Structure formats: structure tokens, C-alpha cells
Amino acid sequence: MLHASTWLRLGTPVHEVAEYLGDDPRTVLKVYAYVLGEGQRRASVQRLAASSEGTQRERGHLGDTRSGPSLEL
Numbered sequence: 001m002l003h004a005s006t007w008l009r010l011g012t013p014v015h016e017v018a019e020y021l022g023d024d025p026r027t028v029l030k031v032y033a034y035v036l037g038e039g040q041r042r043a044s045v046q047r048l049a050a051s052s053e054g055t056q057r058e059r060g061h062l063g064d065t066r067s068g069p070s071l072e073l
Contacts, residue, residue, distance in 0.1 A: 004028065008035045
């Protein structure tokens, strides 16, 4: 059901979706596990991107190819 996958994508707990559907949470998990996997993958990619950006800032590499101040006068 389209609405069940939408609810899960929006973060509605599985037991609540199951209650709305009149179904068992285990059945909802079996049928809609792929939806939960999508969200986890998306969150993982976002965490990795944020981590990479933070590491680059710490090293001073974000958009700056110089390693330090210019010595030119």
C-alpha cells in the first residue's frame, strides 16, 4: 500500500503503521523492509558526507589548495 510506505518514509513507527493497517508489525516489516533500508542508506550517505566535509574543514582543504599563507611579497 502506497500510504504505508509513505508513513514509514516519514518516520512513523512500524507498530503504528501496523495498527493503521490492521496488521501485525512483523508482517509490515517483512513487506516494507525495503522502505526502512532506503532511509538508512540515505542517512548513512548524509552522515558520510557531513563527516567528510568536517574532516576537510579541519585540514583546511575546503576549496583551498594552498597549504598555508602565501610567502610572496
